[in-house]
Amino acid sequence: MIHSVDMTDSPEHHRQRSEFIKGMVQRTGSKAWVGRSLRELPPKTIIQFWHDLQDLPGDVEDCIASWARWKEVGIRHLLFDEFSARSYIRESLGPRYERAFDRCYHPAMQADYFRLCYLSLEGGFYVDADDVCVGSHIDWIFEDARLKVQPLCYDIASASMVSTASFLTAENATPDWIFYFNNNPLIAAKRHPVIQLALLRSTEALENSFDGDLPEIQATTGPGILSRTIFELGVASGTIDQEVAVLRGWDLFAISKWPLSYRNDARNWRHSNQKRLEQ
Numbered sequence: 380m381i382h383s384v385d386m387t388d389s390p391e392h393h394r395q396r397s398e399f400i401k402g403m404v405q406r407t408g409s410k411a412w413v414g415r416s417l418r419e420l421p422p423k424t425i426i427q428f429w430h431d432l433q434d435l436p437g438d439v440e441d442c443i444a445s446w447a448r449w450k451e452v453g454i455r456h457l458l459f460d461e462f463s464a465r466s467y468i469r470e471s472l473g474p475r476y477e478r479a480f481d482r483c484y485h486p487a488m489q490a491d492y493f494r495l496c497y498l499s500l501e502g503g504f505y506v507d508a509d510d511v512c513v514g515s516h517i518d519w520i521f522e523d524a525r526l527k528v529q530p531l532c533y534d535i536a537s538a539s540m541v542s543t544a545s546f547l548t549a550e551n552a553t554p555d556w557i558f559y560f561n562n563n564p565l566i567a568a569k570r571h572p573v574i575q576l577a578l579l580r581s582t583e584a585l586e587n588s589f590d591g592d593l594p595e596i597q598a599t600t601g602p603g604i605l606s607r608t609i610f611e612l613g614v615a616s617g618t619i620d621q622e623v624a625v626l627r628g629w630d631l632f633a634i635s636k637w638p639l640s641y642r643n644d645a646r647n648w649r650h651s652n653q654k655r656l657e658q
Contacts, residue, residue, distance in 0.1 A: 393557075396610040400558040403613070404530040404625055405549050419568045421521050424455040424503035428493055430486035432460040436640045445512040454517060458508075461486070464493040471500055479585040483600065484593050491600035492585070494565055495578040502569030506633065510563065514632035520566055525624040526573050527566035528609070531602070533557045547627055559606040564629070573623060577608040 425446050429435055435443075447456045459467065469477040476496060483489040494505040504520055506512075520527070532546035533539075536555040545551050546558070567574050581600045588594045597603045613619030 392607075396606060397556075397558045399610045399613060400530065400560060400606060401552070401556075403619065403623070404532075404558060404627070405547065405552075406620070418524070419502070420524050421502045421504060421566055421568050422455075423453065423521050424457060424501070425449060426457050426459070426494065426497055426503050426505045427508050428459045428464060428490040429508045430461045430489060432458070438636070438640055439508050442509050442511050442636050446506060446510075449512075449517055452517070459493065459497075461489055464489065464496075468493065468496050472496055475586075476582060479582045482585040482588065485596060488596045488600050491562060491596070492581060494562065495574060495581055495600075498565055498567045498569070498571070499574045499578045500569060502567050502571070504564060504566045506564040507635070509636050510633045511636050512633050523624055524568045525622055526568075526571050527564070527624045527626050528605070529561040529564060529626045529629045531559055531561050533559070543627070543630055559602055560609060562602050562605045564626070564633070565605075571622075573605075573608055573612060576612060577605050580604050580608060 427443055427446065429439060429443070443458060447458075450456050465477060465480055468480050480489065480492055480496070483492050490507070497503070498505055530543075530546070532541040532543075534541050534553070534555055535557065536553070541556060546556065565574070581604050584594060584599045584604065588599075595603075609619065609623055612622070616622070
C-alpha cells in the first residue's frame with residue numbers, strides 16, 4: 380500500500396506509479412462494481428487515425444480493413460487524418476485545443492492527442508491503424524462503462540518488453556520491471572474522468588513547452604500521461620477498479636503488425652522522438 384505519494388513526476392513518482400499499476404494488473408478476484416458516475420456505455424464506434432490518407436501505405440490499409448469490417452454488424456468506423464482531426468478539435472473543443480494539436484510535431488503525437496480529444500467528448504473505441512483485429516466477437520468491448528486499457532511491462536535489465544503471460548502474476552516479477560498502461564487501445568464512455576484529466580494534462584504539457592521545443596512523446600501525449608493520470612486518480616479516489624478495467628488478454632483479440640513498411644522510416648515515432656518529421 381502506498382502511504383506517502385510523490386506527485387512531482389520524479390523517479391520516486393515513477394516507481395510508485397509502476398507499483399500501483401502492477402497491483403492493478405496482478406489483482407485477481409471477482410469483477411469490480413462499475414462506478415456510479417459511469418452511467419453510459421461506450422458508443423459502438425471504432426476510431427482510427429492516419430495522418431495522410433493520400434499517402435496511406437497498402438499494408439496499413441490492410442490493418443485498417445480488419446477493423447472496418449465490423450461495419451457489417453452495425454459498428455460505426457471512423458478514420459481521421461491530420462486535416463479532419465484538426466477540424467474536429469477546432470469545431471468541438473475550440474482554439475486552445477487546436478493550438479495544442481498544432482504543437483504535436485509528429486503523426487504519432489497527433490494520434491495520441493486526437494484520441495484523447497475525441498474520446499473525451501464522444502467516447503468509443505480507439506485503436507491504432509497498425510493493429511490487426513484477429514478476434515471473432517467484438518460486442519464485449521462495449522459492455523462495460525469502465526475505461527479499458529492494455530497493460531505493458533518493460534524490463535530495464537534486458538532493455539526489452541516482458542511478455543504478457545509473464546507479468547500477469549507476481550511470481551516472476553523483478554525490481555527491474557516497469558509497469559504502465561498503453562494508450563492503445565482505449566475504450567471509454569464519453570466524459571470518462573481519466574480521459575478528461577489526461578487530455579487536460581496533455582494540453583497543459585504542450586502549452587508549457589517553449590516554442591521550438593520538441594517534448595518527449597510518450598510522457599506528453601502517450602502512455603506516460605495516461606499512466607500518470609490513472610495512478611494519481613487511483614490514489615486520490617481509492618476506487619480505481621470501479622473506473623478502469625485492465626485488458627489482460629488483448630493480444631488474443633488484436634496484434635500489433637510487424638513488420639510494416641513505415642516502421643523503417645521517420646513516420647515511426649521511435650525514430651523521430653523529439654525530432655521533426657521531414658516531409
